[in-house]
Amino acid sequence: MTQRHIIGTDNPLTEGQRRVLAIVLDLIVPASDDGLRPSAADVDVLGYIREVEGHTLDALRADLDRLDAEARQTHGQAFASLDPATRQGLVDALREMAPHFMRTLALQTVTCYYQDDRVLEAIGVGARPPFPKGYEVPPGDLSLLEPVRQRGKVYRDA
Amino acid sequence: MANDVVDVLIVGAGASGAAVAWSLAETRMRIVCLEQGGWMNPAEYPSNARDWETRAAKEMQVSPNLRKRPADYPINDADSPIAILNFNAVGGSTILYSAHFPRFHPSDFRVRTLDGVADDWPIDYATLEPFFAQNDNNIGVAGLAGDPAIPAHEPPLPHIPMGRMGETMGQGFNKLGWHWWPSDSAIITRPHNGRGECLNLGPCNTGCAQGAKSSADIAYWPVNERAGVELRTHCRVREITVDENDMATGVTYFDADGNERHQRAEVVVVACNGVGTPRLLLNSTSARFPDGLANRSGLVGRNLMLHPWGLVVGHFDEPLASNFGPQGCCILSQQFYETDASRGFVRGYNMQITRGGPPVGTARGGVAQGAIPWGEGHHEAFDRLFGRSIHLGLCCEDLPEAHNRVTLDPVLADSNGIPAPKISYTLSENSRRMLDHGLDRGAEAMEAAGARRVQKVPSPLRMAGWHLLGTARMGTDPERSVVNEWGRSHDVRNLFIVDGSVFVTSGGVNPTTTIQAVALYIADSMKRRLANLFD
Numbered sequence: 124m125t126q127r128h129i130i131g132t133d134n135p136l137t138e139g140q141r142r143v144l145a146i147v148l149d150l151i152v153p154a155s156d157d158g159l160r161p162s163a164a165d166v167d168v169l170g171y172i173r174e175v176e177g178h179t180l181d182a183l184r185a186d187l188d189r190l191d192a193e194a195r196q197t198h199g200q201a202f203a204s205l206d207p208a209t210r211q212g213l214v215d216a217l218r219e220m221a222p223h224f225m226r227t228l229a230l231q232t233v234t235c236y237y238q239d240d241r242v243l244e245a246i247g248v249g250a251r252p253p254f255p256k257g258y259e260v261p262p263g264d265l266s267l268l269e270p271v272r273q274r275g276k277v278y279r280d281a
Numbered sequence: 282m283a284n285d286v287v288d289v290l291i292v293g294a295g296a297s298g299a300a301v302a303w304s305l306a307e308t309r310m311r312i313v314c315l316e317q318g319g320w321m322n323p324a325e326y327p328s329n330a331r332d333w334e335t336r337a338a339k340e341m342q343v344s345p346n347l348r349k350r351p352a353d354y355p356i357n358d359a360d361s362p363i364a365i366l367n368f369n370a371v372g373g374s375t376i377l378y379s380a381h382f383p384r385f386h387p388s389d390f391r392v393r394t395l396d397g398v399a400d401d402w403p404i405d406y407a408t409l410e411p412f413f414a415q416n417d418n419n420i421g422v423a424g425l426a427g428d429p430a431i432p433a434h435e436p437p438l439p440h441i442p443m444g445r446m447g448e449t450m451g452q453g454f455n456k457l458g459w460h461w462w463p464s465d466s467a468i469i470t471r472p473h474n475g476r477g478e479c480l481n482l483g484p485c486n487t488g489c490a491q492g493a494k495s496s497a498d499i500a501y502w503p504v505n506e507r508a509g510v511e512l513r514t515h516c517r518v519r520e521i522t523v524d525e526n527d528m529a530t531g532v533t534y535f536d537a538d539g540n541e542r543h544q545r546a547e548v549v550v551v552a553c554n555g556v557g558t559p560r561l562l563l564n565s566t567s568a569r570f571p572d573g574l575a576n577r578s579g580l581v582g583r584n585l586m587l588h589p590w591g592l593v594v595g596h597f598d599e600p601l602a603s604n605f606g607p608q609g610c611c612i613l614s615q616q617f618y619e620t621d622a623s624r625g626f627v628r629g630y631n632m633q634i635t636r637g638g639p640p641v642g643t644a645r646g647g648v649a650q651g652a653i654p655w656g657e658g659h660h661e662a663f664d665r666l667f668g669r670s671i672h673l674g675l676c677c678e679d680l681p682e683a684h685n686r687v688t689l690d691p692v693l694a695d696s697n698g699i700p701a702p703k704i705s706y707t708l709s710e711n712s713r714r715m716l717d718h719g720l721d722r723g724a725e726a727m728e729a730a731g732a733r734r735v736q737k738v739p740s741p742l743r744m745a746g747w748h749l750l751g752t753a754r755m756g757t758d759p760e761r762s763v764v765n766e767w768g769r770s771h772d773v774r775n776l777f778i779v780d781g782s783v784f785v786t787s788g789g790v791n792p793t794t795t796i797q798a799v800a801l802y803i804a805d806s807m808k809r810r811l812a813n814l815f816d
Contacts, residue, residue: 155660175335211656229655233644238332244669248604248640253328254490257480260606263443265425267451268462275461276429279619281387281395281405 135173135180140187142203144169147190147225150214151232159245163232166242171235179227186225193217287313287511290532290546291560292518295317295373296793297780297800298552299501300416304804306508307810313544314510317369317517317535318352321498333713334641336488340375343744345369352515354695354702356556362586364463365556370609371514372498374554374747378793379486379609380467380494381633382422384413384431385795388619389788391564395618396627399680402785403757403766404802406432412652412801417465420500421473424465430615439474441466441610442481446671450612450634453730459616464633466610467495467793468499474500483639485607494607506772516542519699520565521549521574521776528815529574529621529776535697546812548807550777550798555585555749558782559687560702562753575753575770575778580763581690582752584681585704586787590711590745591630591675591719592738596666603637604668611635617722617788626714628678630789632723637670673726675719675740677712678789681751708741716740748792753782767810768803779803 137142145164152163172179194202194213202210217224223232236242249256282815286309291298299430301772302314327336342348346355352369368376392399410432416422417437424436440463443451447463454461468479468489479493492499502781506512515537522530522543531545553559559582565574573581614632617624638646643666653662685706693701720737756762759771764783770776779800781792788795807814 151655153656153658171335175339193636214655229648230645233640233648233653234335237640237644238334240331241508243331243640246640246664250331252331252333253480253482253484254326255480256606257482257491260442260444260481260602262440263445263447263451263463265463267448267455268425270455270458271429271460271462272427274429274460276460277619278386278430278432279388279395281391 126239136184138186139191139201140184143187143191146210147187147214147228148232149227150187150211152236155245159241161239161241163236166236166239168235171252172231176231179231183228185214186228189204190214286545286547287311288546288549289313290315290544290547290762291396291552293373293552293554293557293780294318294371294502294512295552295554295780296375296497297796298550299372299497299505299552300797300800301779301804302505302510303419303501303508304801305808306505306510308808309509310325312510313546314512315516315518315532315544316371316512316514319514320371321376321488323488323490323492326490328482328484328487328490333484333487334639339486341487343377343429351696354699355693357690357693357701357703358746361704361739361746362708362743363589363706363748364743365704365746366744367554367556367747367749371502371512372496375487375496375793376498377486378496378747379635379791380607381609381613381791382465382794383613383790384465385788385790386431386618389786390451392628392786394544398627399786400756400761403755406565409795409798409802412798412805415801416794416797419620420467420495421469421476422465422467422495423470425463428462430460430618436465441468441479441607442469443611444602444606446601446636447611447634449597449601450671450726450730453726454614454616456729457573457726457728459614463612464610464613464793466607467677468610469493469495474745479607481606483605483608483636486609487730513666513754517695517697517699518561519697521551521561522565523567523569523574523773525569527569527773529773539697546720548775548777550779552780555752555781556687556704557700558780559752560700563687563689564700570772574775575763575772577772578753578760578763580761583686584682584751584754585681585685585687585706585749586679586751586784587706587746588679588748588787589677589708589741591677591716591723591740592742593673593675593723594736594738595671595673595730595732596734597669597671597731598733600668601637601671602668603671604639604643606636609635610631614726617719622717626711626718627723628680628711628715628789630675630677630715630719630728632719633674633676633791635672635674637668637672640667643667643670671727671730671732673723675716675723676789676791677719679787680709681754681786682709687752742759748781748787750781750784750787750792753778754785755783756785767806777803777807
């Protein structure tokens with residue numbers, strides 16, 4: 124029986140679409156080797172999309188379905204059942220063929236990913252908003268201005 | 282009572298309206314300011330939240346056409362390569378400005394005499410100098426005295442931190458033998474007038490949560506209100522009314538509930554920026570002024586100047602922590618500010634060194650451009666960009682051309698039914714050459730500073746039309762200007778214009794400090810002529 128799309132407040136994707144999405148997110152941003160940065164599959168990208176860019180959900184569903192359909196047509200299996208190298212190859216081929224394929228998802232993924240506490244901590248920004256703590260910035264070496272001072276005035280009198 | 286006659290009615294509570302109100306307040310006249318927006322709450326600015334980049338993109342969009350806050354009005358800028366940007370609130374566009382605060386040069390007021398183009402201003406740098414200084418002290422400006430690119434002045438607060446990235450670019454400029462200097466910045470680096478100092482939050486251009494950026498809502502309006510100026514928010518002016526003697530009688534406006542009201546006034550001061558001001562004047566038609574108020578010269582809305590903006594990005598191997606610090610303020614170079622005919626164009630441009638991108642901005646840009654791949658290598662590529670890039674903005678002087686103009690759109694209107702402004706603008710050949718020169722020189726500077734990769738971004742940038750100038754120009758000849766040399770309309774003797782509309786030329790720098798100096802100068806001129814202001 125074909126699974127129907129049940130689009131509700133809490134369930135914008137089918138289980139199958141969710142499985143494909145998780146794999147794709149990990150293909151976009153895998154976990155770092157040192158373990159400090161999570162995989163994008165471990166970040167709530169779907170929650171971000173629903174909250175901020177809900178108007179793109181239809182396109183996302185279409186892309187996920189297309190990927191799964193291509194897997195079945197080309198390899199006779201669901202996308203989620205393919206081995207990692209074959210998944211990667213299929214996604215690469217689709218992106219090569221249609222440069223806009225999942226482009227929006229990639230941008231949404233990094234938008235959500237680089238606001239995740241674990242990621243902000245790992246890249247040195249800190250898991251906090253800029254305010255109120257702010258950041259330290261050194262004043263800079265003003266002796267570097269000496270050649271500029273020596274050359275003197277560079278504006279015209281008028 | 283709203284129907285009383287007020288002495289001075291100011292339209293617009295942005296950079297210039299705030300400065301004029303401050304200056305006139307000492308006269309003890311009854312002053313009312315009508316502002317179409319409301320007060321912003323710094324506690325609600327994006328940088329209070331971890332997801333500030335998402336919130337900034339959603340809530341603090343620079344284009345009113347995308348932002349669509351209730352206070353915004355639409356602008357038809359389809360016929361311009363540069364989109365019109367603004368913000369509508371108490372404080373106006375200073376809510377979102379970067380606070381980069383370089384002054385015009387003396388030569389900017391004498392372009393016809395020195396370079397044979399456009400027109401000289403009827404005032405000069407020396408006339409404005411005390412008002413630059415007054416404004417710097419009023420709002421709090423950080424900088425370093427001794428810049429050889431501008432007449433001597435003493436910024437009241439220590440300069441903004443350059444950081445490693447500022448030093449890196451400074452060394453690059455030194456290699457080339459070019460000018461550079463820590464830029465004057467309308468940001469307080471020490472406590473000033475009860476405000477706390479800059480914390481290097483970063484995203485100044487999404488609103489300053491600390492209140493250290495000297496936006497007009499914070500730096501001027503609390504003082505103005507304590508001095509007795511009445512500020513009415515959410516009041517959008519539709520037209521300025523006049524009598525049979527060509528004198529302004531007041532304004533018709535919509536209040537916060539959408540009710541149409543009329544406020545009578547002895548003097549009307551327009552401070553709505555280079556697009557909002559001609560829009561209001563052109564919409565104020567009458568039998569005496571069928572082509573718009575104060576428009577017998579036919580110049581209202583013409584000579585729009587926008588500062589075509591170029592961008593060069595340098596990527597460096599070494600970590601520069603360039604993502605930290607006030608986004609738009611660091612150092613500048615004015616090596617190519619003054620005219621040199623051998624360059625193939627007249628006039629010049631400012632190089633504004635700005636900080637590198639924040640995390641999401643870096644990642645989105647990198648992914649979109651293919652510099653950050655999917656999958657393997659993603660983290661390494663991000664790390665190569667983040668905190669290791671420097672931006673160089675080119676603010677090119679735009680010369681006045683009559684065909685670049687603001688008119689009223691025949692179809693588009695705001696939520697009160699007031700016609701929207703329509704922009705018709707083309708990039709001049711002089712500006713094109715200047716941009717190309719700047720992009721090449723910017724790339725040269727990045728390479729001298731040691732960048733491993735340099736990007737010359739296709740320019741002019743579309744989303745960069747912040748500087749709205751020239752559409753009600755100042756001059757002594759009523760045939761060739763809209764206001765006289767102290768801001769009074771040639772046609773309506775109790776109507777004053779105080780914003781960037783009155784600029785005769787645009788200079789090659791961010792204009793807010795000069796806009797506020799001009800506004801203070803006009804207010805001072807009014808005060809000195811109070812006994813015979815309308816003669």
